[in-house]
Amino acid sequence: MENFRAIRDEFIARGALRQITANCENRSSQKEQLLEVFRELLQNAQARESLGRAALAVIENNRGAADKIADNLLRIHHRTSVAIPGNIHYVEKKSL
Numbered sequence: 001m002e003n004f005r006a007i008r009d010e011f012i013a014r015g016a017l018r019q020i021t022a023n024c025e026n027r028s029s030q031k032e033q034l035l036e037v038f039r040e041l042l043q044n045a046q047a048r049e050s051l052g053r054a055a056l057a058v059i060e061n062n063r064g065a066a067d068k069i070a071d072n073l074l075r076i077h078h079r080t081s082v083a084i085p086g087n088i089h090y091v092e093k094k095s096l
Helices: 002-013 027-043 045-061 065-080
Strands: none
Touching (some): 002 045, 027 045
């Protein structure tokens, strides 16, 4: 999960993810902790539904994030660049 720290942190902060503490060197503890989480979620419909709703909310909240980032980068680029037709970096301005 280290490559996805920001999204992991958001899932955890919103109660949309259960994370075990055992590391990969301790397979026995990993199995025990995973079984404990699975048992709880299988036996507790409210916890299971809450986790699912929270996860869906995080996903919906981040839907279109790449498009939003691209739009913001284009706005910054247009404000800070000199537009010269024919230039390789020239992008025709649209209503931004």
